[in-house]
Amino acid sequence: MALNATQPGFATTVAALRLRSWKLGAGQAMGVLDLFSQADFTHIVDDRADVHVSSRDGRFYLGYFPNGRPGGADEDWVTGESWVIAVTGTASLPGYRIAFGTDTPAEIVSDVVARILATSTPL
Numbered sequence: 001m002a003l004n005a006t007q008p009g010f011a012t013t014v015a016a017l018r019l020r021s022w023k024l025g026a027g028q029a030m031g032v033l034d035l036f037s038q039a040d041f042t043h044i045v046d047d048r049a050d051v052h053v054s055s056r057d058g059r060f061y062l063g064y065f066p067n068g069r070p071g072g073a074d075e076d077w078v079t080g081e082s083w084v085i086a087v088t089g090t091a092s093l094p095g096y097r098i099a100f101g102t103d104t105p106a107e108i109v110s111d112v113v114a115r116i117l118a119t120s121t122p123l
Contacts (some may be wrong), residue, residue, distance in 0.1 A: 027106035028080070029064055035113050036062070059088040059095075060120070063111065068102060083109050085116065 026075065029051070036043065036053050041060075044052040051064040062085050069081040082102040089095030100109050 023105045024103070025105060026103055029066070029106050031106050032062075032083075032110045032113055033064065035117060037111065043098060055120075059115075061086045061088075066102075083111065088118070 003118065018069050030123050033043075033051060033053065042054050042056065048070075049066065051071075053062040053064075054060060063083070065084070069084060072122060081099045083098075083100040083104065086099040087095045087097075098112065
């Protein structure tokens with residue numbers, strides 16, 4: 001970064017900052033949901049228009065909550081979560097859960113889901 005030390009305060013140039021454009025905004029959810037075939041996954045759209053996708057064996061789950069995920073009976077709404085991915089573990093290895101906020105670009109979620117699906121293998 002170019003720094004001008006002869007003047008008080010902080011000074012730099014736009015070129016030195018290397019400004020970038022970043023993908024922002026929720027994007028289109030169908031880019032994620034289209035990754036799941038009807039043959040291998042169950043799709044459910046509930047009365048709130050939330051989408052639930054699970055593998056036939058029940059070990060993979062993806063939830064899409066456009067308006068935020070509801071909590072349990074005694075919980076408040078989890079308004080910041082829009083995408084939830086969970087993979088159930090085994091007797092010897094724990095599973096994992098990933099959540100993305102309502103403003104996370106769908107293209108980023110799609111890349112994560114594609115990577116998870118690429119690592120799964122039929123038994």
